[in-house]
Amino acid sequence: MDQETDPRILKTFVLHRVLDEDPVNRAVILLGSLFEDIPAIVRVEKTALPGSVASQLSDSLERVDRVEKNDIYMWFMGWLSASARSNPDLKINVISPCTEVHIRKYTRQQILMVHETPALYKSVVEPYIAAFPPSRTQWVTDILTGKTEAEKVLYKDPNPSAGYLILPDMKWDLTTLSSLYLVAIALSPAIRSLRDxxxxxxxxxxxxxxxxxxxxxxxxxxxxGSVRFFVHYQPSYYHFHVHIVNANYAGLMGSTVGQAHLLDDIISMLESDVDAGPTIFERLTLTYGLGDQHGLYAPMVAAQADLDDES
Incomplete structure (x- = not known):
């Protein structure tokens, strides 16, 4: 087995510091290294378990099965004790080698609400998006071209300009229906975000x-009606995608007011839009929470003072 995809690599993990703890979603995000010197972020999430299983949990990771590898992202299922049962105790996501951008993204952040006017989008946000190298979304390209996760695709429209594919999101354990999480990814790289x-x-x-x-x-x-369709702004990566989750998924990160925009509302807004001139998402001022580790935080916060002066 390839060393970098061998589940035993988790045994080499050395903790540097805890980036974040999420008691609601029963997860902890760790920064450390694999094989002594390869930087890695490990997100350990406790999978949903029935009450009858809880008494069997112990403190040691006895078994790990690899689910998938895509570029620098890997997913594992883990068992805390030797057991013949099929349901794992943990879903473990690994990013390795991770970058400073990843570290900032997964570090606990103080959120500030900002107002993004069309002018700020053009002067601050659009150049920020354009500066991202293609390597940042190579894992998306690999999915769209069938290089990775091809067996997971649930539906594909092959139209190069209006097509998309649907597959399970990396956040889902592929088992627990109450936390079902799929994603629809547009084939066209020209649609980067809600603004496009x-x-x-x-x-x-x-x-x-x-x-x-x-x-x-x-x-x-x-x-x-059993699932919720929504789009993030700002998104975690700038290649247009729609989140599809169980409507009963409580405590879902990323579904907060400002960040999540319901697909039904987006369609309705576009249907009522003008036929000529700037489109509705070119004209809107969007208000959302921005973490202090986000690359847009400093310039967007600095720009808010000027907006206050104008109001």
Whole structure:
């Protein structure tokens, strides 16, 4: 087995510091190293377990199975004690080698609400997005081209300009239906975020809503309305994607007001948009929470003072 994909690599992990603890989602994010000198972020998340299993948990990781590897991202399932049962105790995500950008992203942050006017998007945010090297989304490209996770794809529309594919998100353990989490990723790299959506994208967005609902009903028996479709702004990566999660998923990170925009609302806004001139997402001022470790934090916070002076 390839050394970097061998589940035993977790035995080489040396903790440097705890980046964040999330008691609501029963997760801890650790910064450390693998094989002594390779920087790595490890997110350990306790999977959903029935009460009858809780008494069997111990303090040691006895078994680890690799689920997937895509570029620098790896996913494992872990068991805290020797057991023949199929349900793991932990879902473990590894990013290695991690970068300073990853460390900042996963460090606990103080949130400040900011107002992004169309002018600020053009002067601050758009150049920030354009500066990202293609390597930052290489893992997305690998999924779209079928190089990785091809066996996980649940639906694909191959149209190069309006197509997309649907597959399980890395945050889901692939087992617990109450925390079902899928993602629809657009094939076109030209759509980077909510700001790039136009009336011409309505058929694609409606197709994502329709096919996403069909997939969760046919595969998991969830009826229409049982899942929530939303888009993040700011997103975690700048290649347009739609989150598809169980509507009953409580305590979901990333579904807070400001960051999450319901797909139904986005479609409705685009349908009511003008036919000529700047589009609605070019005209809107968007208000959202920005963490103090985000690359946009300093310039956006500095710009807020000027907005206050103008109001």
């Amino acid at each position: 959506l136009r009336k011409a994208h309505i058929p694609m967005l409606k197709s994502i809503r329709r096919e996403g609902s069909r997939v969760v009903q046919s595969k998991w028996g969830l009826k229409r």
